[in-house]
Amino acid sequence: MWLRLGQTQIHVDPGPGALVRALGHVPPCNPRELDAIVLSHKHLDHAGDATAMIEAMTSGGFRKRGVLLAPPDALSGEATVLPYVQGFPERVEALAPRSGPYRIGDVEMYTSIRHVHAVETYGMHFRHEGLRVSYLPCGRYFDELADDYAAHEPDALIVNVLRFRDNMDVDHLTWDDACRIVERVRPRVAIFQHFGTKMLEADPPALAQELEDRLGLRAIAAHDFRTIDLETEIAAAGR
Template sequence: MNRIIFIGTAGGRGSVFRLLRRSGGFLIYLSNTWMHVDPGPGAFVYLHQMNFDLRNLDLVVLSHVHLDHSSDINAVLESSTDGGKLNHVGVFAPKEAFEGKNRVILPFLVERLRVKGYFQEGEPLYYKGVEILPVMKHTHHGADTYALLFNKRILYVSCALYEDRMLAKYPKEVDVMIINTTLYKKTKPIDHLSVDDAKVLIKNLRPKLAILTHFGWEFLTHHDPRKVAREVEEYTGVKTISAEDGMEVLL
């Protein structure tokens, strides 16, 4: 059965590096393919604690190269290729993840990949029955960041500054919309989405299910994400839940 498994739900420097919650992104299982999205700090260890055999992983996906999204990618790749013995793993990511001063993947691991794909807005990438469409490119604190659509069913809205053009670029009525809702309220200029931004996206795009995740320090220390999800659902009329560490959603 297709599913999403949230490895960790902390977002941004404060909550991730104070370990208010786990980080590490999430797994998606679609079309008999396992994908790991944004393997941030702790992902490698948490996957083993969850008894997930990383050799079953087919694809690693990075929305952008910031540390809270990418720090464990090398350990994940080394484990999923069984130290280079296996050659079935691919990586889809912004080009800067592979090369240049901001690259996050070690060169010897790039050489072991079965496929590598660079995200470009509007140009889909394919591997093992999975289509990943970068529906929109965002600038997020200097990094190229992409909102990603998986098999036309799951929309992942990664870290970004809200823009009205999201409402035109993003698909409507997807099965699941995962939104990195790092802020409860935006009190200063910062390229992250707030609860108010999430309300606008959900109300206009009307997914069947909205999932809030990637919570920042202020969010987690001053608010209950479950109550916030209810607040969003009451406003939008769309079923909304807040992700928990280790939570599994069946599709």
């Protein structure tokens, strides 16, 4: 995800292909303009291109700039951010649960409660002027998770939903879990992404429409390369 909040640009979870896709975007998303790269967790679908993106943000380490925020286990041990680039950004901070603000340009970021996922995982609550945007990455449902996001009262909530409906014992939300969280948090705009095969077969735009009608908020099923103008969507959603 490439976030633009005012003048501040943040790349969240640069998975495989993130760099090539950013440069191929029209108009291009320029890594040299990034203020920060933030990882929710070290899994490769979220961090596979982190090293490449840091190289790009810092012109191969020749321009020390930008911020890297990531859970500690992404930075040490079996680090998915390779150690040789960890000195390239101007600032590197290891994320802790429910902490912040972490400052990125004009944006303040707070971390969520620790998610229940195989590795250290945190969601993010961004604040820019009056706007609040939260990102709920991968993890298993539990009530305190929904409470944490509700407490930040986001205008827009981005939710990773891998599964549709199943009884598998895995650390990912189902569509029903995601709906329950949205119902509890009540953002003006809910954006869903990170769909597994069963979710894709279930037609995410139709599911989002159903939820939108039921809850009276704006619900969007994202897809690759989609640009979402949050201000427009939030204004259209009213309250």
